[in-house]
Amino acid sequence: MRLSIIGVGLIGGSLGRALVRNGHDVSGFDANEERLQSAVARGFVSRAASSLADAAAGHDIVFVGVPVSSVPTVVIEALDAGAAVVTDVGSVKASVVEAVERARPETAPRFVGGHPMAGSEQEGLDGADPDLFEGATWVLTPTATTDPTAFTAVQGVVRSLGAEVVAVHPTDHDALVATVSHVPHLAAGTLMLLASEQAGSADRGPLLRLAAGGFRDMTRIAAGHPGIWPDICVENRDAIVRALDEYVRALVEIRDRVAGEDRDGLLASLERARDARTNLPIAGLEEGPFAELRIPVPDRPGVLAEVTTLAGQIGVNIVDLEIAHSSEGPEGVLVLIVPMRGVEQFEGALDAAGYRASRRTIA
Amino acid sequence: MRLSIIGVGLIGGSLGRALVRNGHDVSGFDANEERLQSAVARGFVSRAASSLADAAAGHDIVFVGVPVSSVPTVVIEALDAGAAVVTDVGSVKASVVEAVERARPETAPRFVGGHPMAGSEQEGLDGADPDLFEGATWVLTPTATTDPTAFTAVQGVVRSLGAEVVAVHPTDHDALVATVSHVPHLAAGTLMLLASEQAGSADRGPLLRLAAGGFRDMTRIAAGHPGIWPDICVENRDAIVRALDEYVRALVEIRDRVAGEDRDGLLASLERARDARTNLPIAGLEEGPFAELRIPVPDRPGVLAEVTTLAGQIGVNIVDLEIAHSSEGPEGVLVLIVPMRGVEQFEGALDAAGYRASRRTIA
Numbered sequence: 001m002r003l004s005i006i007g008v009g010l011i012g013g014s015l016g017r018a019l020v021r022n023g024h025d026v027s028g029f030d031a032n033e034e035r036l037q038s039a040v041a042r043g044f045v046s047r048a049a050s051s052l053a054d055a056a057a058g059h060d061i062v063f064v065g066v067p068v069s070s071v072p073t074v075v076i077e078a079l080d081a082g083a084a085v086v087t088d089v090g091s092v093k094a095s096v097v098e099a100v101e102r103a104r105p106e107t108a109p110r111f112v113g114g115h116p117m118a119g120s121e122q123e124g125l126d127g128a129d130p131d132l133f134e135g136a137t138w139v140l141t142p143t144a145t146t147d148p149t150a151f152t153a154v155q156g157v158v159r160s161l162g163a164e165v166v167a168v169h170p171t172d173h174d175a176l177v178a179t180v181s182h183v184p185h186l187a188a189g190t191l192m193l194l195a196s197e198q199a200g201s202a203d204r205g206p207l208l209r210l211a212a213g214g215f216r217d218m219t220r221i222a223a224g225h226p227g228i229w230p231d232i233c234v235e236n237r238d239a240i241v242r243a244l245d246e247y248v249r250a251l252v253e254i255r256d257r258v259a260g261e262d263r264d265g266l267l268a269s270l271e272r273a274r275d276a277r278t279n280l281p282i283a284g285l286e287e288g289p290f291a292e293l294r295i296p297v298p299d300r301p302g303v304l305a306e307v308t309t310l311a312g313q314i315g316v317n318i319v320d321l322e323i324a325h326s327s328e329g330p331e332g333v334l335v336l337i338v339p340m341r342g343v344e345q346f347e348g349a350l351d352a353a354g355y356r357a358s359r360r361t362i363a
Numbered sequence: 364m365r366l367s368i369i370g371v372g373l374i375g376g377s378l379g380r381a382l383v384r385n386g387h388d389v390s391g392f393d394a395n396e397e398r399l400q401s402a403v404a405r406g407f408v409s410r411a412a413s414s415l416a417d418a419a420a421g422h423d424i425v426f427v428g429v430p431v432s433s434v435p436t437v438v439i440e441a442l443d444a445g446a447a448v449v450t451d452v453g454s455v456k457a458s459v460v461e462a463v464e465r466a467r468p469e470t471a472p473r474f475v476g477g478h479p480m481a482g483s484e485q486e487g488l489d490g491a492d493p494d495l496f497e498g499a500t501w502v503l504t505p506t507a508t509t510d511p512t513a514f515t516a517v518q519g520v521v522r523s524l525g526a527e528v529v530a531v532h533p534t535d536h537d538a539l540v541a542t543v544s545h546v547p548h549l550a551a552g553t554l555m556l557l558a559s560e561q562a563g564s565a566d567r568g569p570l571l572r573l574a575a576g577g578f579r580d581m582t583r584i585a586a587g588h589p590g591i592w593p594d595i596c597v598e599n600r601d602a603i604v605r606a607l608d609e610y611v612r613a614l615v616e617i618r619d620r621v622a623g624e625d626r627d628g629l630l631a632s633l634e635r636a637r638d639a640r641t642n643l644p645i646a647g648l649e650e651g652p653f654a655e656l657r658i659p660v661p662d663r664p665g666v667l668a669e670v671t672t673l674a675g676q677i678g679v680n681i682v683d684l685e686i687a688h689s690s691e692g693p694e695g696v697l698v699l700i701v702p703m704r705g706v707e708q709f710e711g712a713l714d715a716a717g718y719r720a721s722r723r724t725i726a
Contacts, residue, residue, distance in 0.1 A: 180578045183554070186633075188581055210502065214584035217581070233621045241622045247553065251614070255604055267593050273553070276558075304675070
């Protein structure tokens with residue numbers, strides 16, 4: 001199969017490394033000539049294409065890894081240049097898919113929208129990692145007109161990278177990422193600003209010390225790079241506005257329950273929320289069921305090392321880990337998510353080391 | 364000094380253990396006779412008082428550790444019985460302070476409202492921990508009529524437990540905990556329900572796999588015990604309603620910016636939010652400044668142990684730790700908060716072990 005990648009940034013570069021490692025012949029193209037040459041020199045792609053058209057013509061699958069606002073243009077050029085199948089890796093899908101279908105109704109069936117739910121702290125080619133997609137969910141967004149052969153071709157390559165393919169309608173995808181990614185980011189930032197304004201100026205700043213673990217958790221994403229968000233908000237505008245409207249409506253409902261001292265209604269809502277949160281599926285390579293272990297730990301050096309070393313020694317992969325400052329204080333509770341297999345051996349080792357873990361099975 | 368504790372649950376029991384350890388003579392009383400006897404048998408208090416009045420009369424400071432809805436009644440009974448100074452440990456303050464001042468204008472100056480920002484995973488007497496307050500923030504809420512001698516007495520004992528005293532007006536306290544604790548809990552639960560409703564029934568449930576680290580962080584507190592929240596919402600009703608109204612107003616503003624594609628406005632808000640989050644003070648024993656180290660880590664057993672063992676070996680106390688699934692995938696980034704002193708030695712050790720950490724100084 002002749003594959004190519006247009007746009008060799010973090011995702012494109014990671015994709016190139018993974019495909020080359022799997023023995024594929026991969027052409028690369030990037031509007032930034034320097035970056036393209038670097039990708040070739042480092043062996044992330046097999047060769048540099050001389051133009052976008054050169055990277056598309058005669059290729060079986062073209063992966064488009066350019067910023068989301070440029071995706072439609074590049075996809076259309078690739079289709080026009082004769083690529084057999086084109087897919088992209090942008091984080092917003094409906095506007096892209098619609099733009100391609102509107103501009104090229106005849107060839108659009110050979111385009112399959114895609115969004116690998118994978119990323120990295122690193123940015124650009126330096127962060128390219130051939131293992132980035134292992135265990136990741138990779139959304140593909142076929143529509144009624146998508147050619148099934150094109151879909152199957154993309155799906156096959158994506159699966160060969162260790163990713164799990166989930167097919168979702170473009171608008172469903174956008175609505176869902178608005179709710180689980182975009183709105184949470186905006187909501188966290190808004191909450192952080194509110195608290196900071198309320199605590200007031202520098203001399204009252206220490207009042208934010210009253211903000212404990214839960215608040216830290218809720219606002220953590222607000223510390224992320226702000227630069228990417230204006231683009232995302234514009235590209236996924238309609239879905240984000242709808243999700244924010246829904247969120248506001250639901251918050252007003254809760255507000256009215258508090259104002260009306262509706263204890264039963266509040267309890268019922270929070271119980272449903274707790275059940276939903278407990279059953280939130282865990283992404284990643286490990287297969288469930290998982291166990292959540294909560295271990296009260298003193299706040300001193302070495303405790304984390306002791307607990308995680310015990311896990312490492314018996315081969316238990318810690319899927320997730322946090323220090324929960326459980327209600328309001330500095331006292332720590334170590335919360336570990338581990339696969340169920342091996343959990344009893346791990347608990348035995350913890351017990352022998354003097355740690356009292358409580359366990360809960362999660363989905 | 365003759366001290367006493369009325370209500371020997373988690374906080375009361377922890378307080379008793381800490382005071383007894385410090386050499387104080389501590390009377391205890393609890394409406395639950397069995398619990399009281401258990402506290403005495405375990406040495407958490409020095410003796411059982413025969414009645415609430417017996418636990419109050421002739422005592423220099425009475426700590427009231429009963430559920431927040433019962434605090435005013437118990438405080439008033441303790442004042443009436445002749446306690447020199449009375450303080451409480453409830454999580455809502457304005458309603459309590461007002462109730463006492465209204466009912467007993469003459470003796471209310473000897474009551475000092477309090478709220479230790481400390482808690483534990485454990486519940487009840489079994490979770491009582493004499494170290495619970497070390498490094499914790501303990502809010503005291505004196506008013507214009509509070510007797511300075513009473514305030515100083517409570518402050519002295521609280522400081523002797525290793526807690527830091529912050530004096531805040533009762534209504535300011537309630538407004539602040541509404542924003543940094545109560546509203547975040549309600550907002551997290553609401554977001555979780557929204558996502559879960561949108562992902563729909565069981566067959567579409569796997570769509571929540573699109574929910575990555577940020578969403579998990581934001582909704583984590585929604586997994587907590589729902590049972591305590593109806594009471595908190597009723598007791599702090601006004602402050603919670605005001606904070607929710609503010610939050611909704613701010614979200615609508617953000618919504619309008621998204622709808623209007625106001626890139627500059629969005630960026631400015633998110634940048635201010637990031638700055639505020641980055642400067643969020645860290646509770647706990649360690650003194651700042653702190654460094655945040657971000658270390659990309661492969662998803663395999665043993666990595667956590669290796670990193671945390673290195674920290675333990677050179678005596679670096681990890682103040683906070685999380686695995687951030689940075690943007691959307693299973694790839695992990697280990698985020699450690701450590702005190703600045705020793706950070707370079709730690710980075711050297713990490714580097715020698717092949718981990719590439721990036722550092723950021725935080726307040």
